[in-house]
């Protein structure tokens with residue numbers, strides 16, 4: 001076990017858990033270096049903002065033989081801090097469903113409407129929301145800079161049928177309507193900002209309602225999202241499977257890295 005019983009209880013109650021100073025500044029620096037390199041790549045793994053053309057999302061940083069691969073990111077995904085914590089929450093062995101970075105450049109980084117991630121992932125053939133997202137702050141995340149917001153306890157509503165929106169931002173998502181969001185906030189309370197220093201981690205449930213605003217600050221806000229699926233949460237076949245860097249169907253348990261710090265070679 002990496003997480004305590006009290007932390008697991010908080011995760012079950014709120015749908016998220018914040019772990020401050022989990023990743024060292026030097027480790028964050030290495031991951032950022034790899035991400036800056038990956039942003040230069042011309043590939044479908046790099047999705048750009050419609051308005052500015054700067055990188056908004058980067059997939060596949062754990063694929064060491066892929067165009068965006070980064071040893072530091074792949075190594076961190078297998079650290080006890082991230083992988084064992086994911087296993088604890090999932091009560092199972094875990095594997096990487098995907099890793100993606102979300103970037104919001106200063107002044108231009110765009111919003112993410114209110115949504116639940118499982119709204120998308122169930123279309124990949126997943127029947128159970130037995131995944132966990134482990135988000136790592138690579139920059140200071142602030143309210144002005146478009147940090148994430150969570151609606152505590154909203155995962156208890158299950159997966160809400162929401163309309164698909166591929167118009168208002170650069171990436172289509174099943175976005176909660178104004179009526180759905182108003183009703184949710186009345187019952188569950190106001191959204192809370194997920195602000196913090198680089199190295200802070202937030203683990204959250206696939207049915208947790210979340211979103212974030214435009215980056216109005218003069219600083220970039222980069223974040224890395226490690227999404228783990230429980231190995232027993234087998235994906236069913238679908239007519240049009242997404243590429244494996246978005247929806248990995250190979251449920252082979254991920255092994256913990258021999259060295260905990262990614263500053264040391266793996267084996």
Ligand SMILES: O=C(O)CCC(=O)C(=O)O
Pocket residue numbers: 102112117146147148210211212223
């Ligand atoms: O990075 C953000 O601010 C939001 C990301 C998000 O909600 C998502 O990728 O599903």
